[in-house]
Amino acid sequence: MTGLSAFRIPVGRWSEEAVNFLLDRYDGAFHHVSSGLYIVISALQHGLAAVPVPVAILVLALLTWWSAGTRAGIFALAGLALIANMGLWGPTMVTLALVLCAELIVFAIGFPLGILSAVSRRAERTLRPLLDLMQTMPAFVYLIPAVMLFGLGLVPGVIATFIFAIPPLIRLTSLGIRQVPHDLIEAAEAFGATPAQTLWKVRIPMAMPTILAGLNQSIMLALSMVVIAAMIGAGGLGKNVLEGITRLEIGAGFEAGLAVVIVAIVLDRITQGLGHGKRRR
Amino acid sequence: MHRHRVAAARWGLYSGRPPSFVPDRLPECRIVHETPEIQVSSVSKVFGPRPERALERLRAGADRDALRREHGWVLALDDLSLEIRRGEVFVVMGLSGSGKSTLLRLLNGLHRPTAGRVLIAGRDLASLPRRELLALRRSRFGMVFQHFALLPHRTVRGNVEFGLEIQGTPRAERRARAAEALELVGLRGWETRRPDELSGGMRQRVGLARALAVSPDILLMDEAFSALDPLIRADLQRELLALQARLRKTIVFVTHDLDEALRLGDRIAILRDGRLVQVGTPAQIVASPADDYVARFVSGVDPARALTAGVVAVSHGVAGAAARPASVLDRLREAGLTCACVVDPGGAPHGLVTADELARLAGADAPIGDAVLQPVRTVPADTPLAEVIVLAAADAAPIAVRESGGGPVRGIISRQALLAGLAHRGATLVGDGKGADATADGPETTA
Numbered sequence: 001m002t003g004l005s006a007f008r009i010p011v012g013r014w015s016e017e018a019v020n021f022l023l024d025r026y027d028g029a030f031h032h033v034s035s036g037l038y039i040v041i042s043a044l045q046h047g048l049a050a051v052p053v054p055v056a057i058l059v060l061a062l063l064t065w066w067s068a069g070t071r072a073g074i075f076a077l078a079g080l081a082l083i084a085n086m087g088l089w090g091p092t093m094v095t096l097a098l099v100l101c102a103e104l105i106v107f108a109i110g111f112p113l114g115i116l117s118a119v120s121r122r123a124e125r126t127l128r129p130l131l132d133l134m135q136t137m138p139a140f141v142y143l144i145p146a147v148m149l150f151g152l153g154l155v156p157g158v159i160a161t162f163i164f165a166i167p168p169l170i171r172l173t174s175l176g177i178r179q180v181p182h183d184l185i186e187a188a189e190a191f192g193a194t195p196a197q198t199l200w201k202v203r204i205p206m207a208m209p210t211i212l213a214g215l216n217q218s219i220m221l222a223l224s225m226v227v228i229a230a231m232i233g234a235g236g237l238g239k240n241v242l243e244g245i246t247r248l249e250i251g252a253g254f255e256a257g258l259a260v261v262i263v264a265i266v267l268d269r270i271t272q273g274l275g276h277g278k279r280r281r
Numbered sequence: 282m283h284r285h286r287v288a289a290a291r292w293g294l295y296s297g298r299p300p301s302f303v304p305d306r307l308p309e310c311r312i313v314h315e316t317p318e319i320q321v322s323s324v325s326k327v328f329g330p331r332p333e334r335a336l337e338r339l340r341a342g343a344d345r346d347a348l349r350r351e352h353g354w355v356l357a358l359d360d361l362s363l364e365i366r367r368g369e370v371f372v373v374m375g376l377s378g379s380g381k382s383t384l385l386r387l388l389n390g391l392h393r394p395t396a397g398r399v400l401i402a403g404r405d406l407a408s409l410p411r412r413e414l415l416a417l418r419r420s421r422f423g424m425v426f427q428h429f430a431l432l433p434h435r436t437v438r439g440n441v442e443f444g445l446e447i448q449g450t451p452r453a454e455r456r457a458r459a460a461e462a463l464e465l466v467g468l469r470g471w472e473t474r475r476p477d478e479l480s481g482g483m484r485q486r487v488g489l490a491r492a493l494a495v496s497p498d499i500l501l502m503d504e505a506f507s508a509l510d511p512l513i514r515a516d517l518q519r520e521l522l523a524l525q526a527r528l529r530k531t532i533v534f535v536t537h538d539l540d541e542a543l544r545l546g547d548r549i550a551i552l553r554d555g556r557l558v559q560v561g562t563p564a565q566i567v568a569s570p571a572d573d574y575v576a577r578f579v580s581g582v583d584p585a586r587a588l589t590a591g592v593v594a595v596s597h598g599v600a601g602a603a604a605r606p607a608s609v610l611d612r613l614r615e616a617g618l619t620c621a622c623v624v625d626p627g628g629a630p631h632g633l634v635t636a637d638e639l640a641r642l643a644g645a646d647a648p649i650g651d652a653v654l655q656p657v658r659t660v661p662a663d664t665p666l667a668e669v670i671v672l673a674a675a676d677a678a679p680i681a682v683r684e685s686g687g688g689p690v691r692g693i694i695s696r697q698a699l700l701a702g703l704a705h706r707g708a709t710l711v712g713d714g715k716g717a718d719a720t721a722d723g724p725e726t727t728a
């Protein structure tokens with residue numbers, strides 16, 4: 001033991017230095033990203049908040065019904081009404097905005113990366129350890145650098161959520177595309193399809209159910225981050241949960257937690273239905 | 282009947298020798314002299330890691346099975362050479378695993394040969410840049426897959442339009458051509474269904490429509506009719522032949538079914554363990570199998586149905602009106618015939634002259650034109666032997682065989698020769714030349 005720590009590898013110091021380096025060198029860049037993201041999130045948030053509550057409930061319930069059927073639709077209607085009834089509609093919309101914003105970035109970055117790692121061995125080998133790291137590194141660890149780089153509030157919340165939620169989308173996109181039966185790709189090639197045509201007309205459509213499953217997983221993970229994101233001032237339902245815990249208000253905490261679960265189930269049904277519904281029709 | 286006409290009109294036409302008759306009299310009998318559409322020269326294909334190594338080892342005398350067991354190398358094609366001519370239906374047969382699908386995939390570059398070359402219209406596929414290879418596949422090839430390979434996320438129509446979409450055909454035209462192709466395979470009204478709603482046979486027809494929709498010059502068909510019930514199968518075979526009579530595509534057709542091969546093929550190649558065992562016209566394959574393997578393949582064939590009148594006709598029995606009776610008589614004796622068919626310079630039959638009559642003329646030093654002729658029965662060259670047998674049974678006189686479409690007389694069939702041939706089957710059945718060879722000297726000797 002002593003022998004092994006005679007010389008201590010300064011992993012911790014390196015990471016600190018790396019963050020400091022980023023801060024010194026790219027502070028301006030982070031600032032831009034931060035304010036850009038902020039604009040998107042607050043637009044989403046205000047947009048969602050502006051919708052009258054009954055209309056929002058109805059639209060979400062209809063969406064769930066269209067995608068996942070009658071029972072899921074009724075559940076969404078009742079569940080969302082319960083949230084409004086508990087007086088948690090405002091924080092719920094904040095949470096929804098945060099999750100949607102994080103998912104937008106997740107999709108914008110994760111989908112192309114998933115494709116890349118499906119078609120390129122090299123990309124796949126580079127990405128895999130990175131994804132492992134992102135999924136297993138405790139979120140609190142990168143919460144602090146996120147705050148240092150992006151300040152307090154919604155933006156680092158979105159970033160932290162993004163880091164935690166992107167791996168399943170990349171993995172499942174890649175898996176889905178690699179699993180497309182070889183004879184279908186061969187058929188496309190026999191008709192003279194270019195690699196891009198094969199990708200867009202055969203591989204991606206064939207992989208779509210798997211890709212949507214990845215998106216679904218990613219959204220679930222994003223929702224599981226709301227409490228942690230609230231610790232750095234992201235607000236929303238996570239904040240209510242935290243307040244409930246710190247003030248020992250079991251009821252308030254439970255209500256907010258229940259709202260998170262309802263939102264999770266509704267989003268899950270909507271996205272899962274997309275994956276299967278298209279097949280059935 | 283139509284089926285026979287179309288199919289058999291081409292039987293024996295591609296004997297490899299130039300035709301002796303004037304082509305414009307017989308438009309279907311064009312023999313193509315230009316470079317073959319497809320040339321496969323000394324192609325070997327090994328599956329497995331570092332396939333070139335496997336070939337080296339094989340050339341050095343290593344055992345094929347040992348290589349497969351120890352290194353996982355599969356020699357799918359072994360030094361195969363073939364030429365496929367423009368406009369012919371080339372059938373590939375062989376047992377499972379003999380390399381048929383592999384051969385087909387080499388033709389459009391889906392597989393690269395481990396050794397040897399594949400030339401399409403004279404161009405070596407291996408030398409083409411990737412983009413040109415794709416362009417070639419797009420513009421010239423259509424392929425029907427053994428296991429359909431339909432896209433499950435697309436409708437039937439979407440599947441049939443696929444090749445056109447790849448080519449960038451405008452939507453309206455795509456629709457029209459897909460509709461046409463679906464009509465052809467009898468799937469109108471199924472456009473908006475998905476493949477998993479269809480039966481196996483219907484899926485196969487969608488695959489066929491997909492290939493036909495791009496109007497390819499070369500159709501590669503891998504057991505394209507195998508999943509069909511006998512009725513639809515016969516329908517589609519007929520449809521393919523009718524299409525072929527109109528459009529003259531080059532079709533490479535893989536099948537397990539000998540009847541299908543005989544019906545569709547201008548020529549048939551038989552593969553065994555990746556090697557070419559025999560290639561020839563259906564008549565050649567049936568009449569003179571190259572070895573036991575091929576003989577086993579054709580053992581179930583009824584020669585009366587597989588062979589046509591044109592194949593067994595003997596050209597020695599044809600005499601031009603200007604020929605010398607004595608020499609005709611010699612020829613008849615040589616061929617063991619008792620009658621000859623007298624023809625005019627255009628090859629049209631006048632009637633039969635008996636050996637006795639010829640002897641009389643020879644004695645009187647008179648020309649054949651003075652002969653007393655018996656009426657002669659004629660059949661087109663593509664008549665199945667089964668029908669000739671019926672005629673031969675009704676009357677002992679020989680039957681003259683004309684090129685289909687009222688062409689010149691190709692030869693005659695005597696009852697004895699017919700019966701002897703059917704009894705023995707094999708070389709004796711085939712006239713004085715295999716298939717078209719018979720015509721090579723027919724009209725010439727009579728002129």
Ligand SMILES: Nc1ncnc2c1ncn2[C@@H]1O[C@H](COP(=O)(O)OP(=O)(O)OP(=O)(O)O)[C@@H](O)[C@H]1O
Nearest residue numbers: 328329355357375376377378379380381382383384
């Ligand atoms: N992609 C591949 N990888 C490895 N081996 C292959 C591959 N394709 C074919 N083979 C092998 O090559 C040999 C010839 O296969 P091929 O598919 O050409 O046979 P086939 O004559 O079409 O048989 P079938 O009538 O069963 O379709 C077989 O031994 C097969 O295992």
Ligand SMILES: [Mg+2]
Nearest residue numbers: 381382427503
């Ligand atoms: Mg095969």
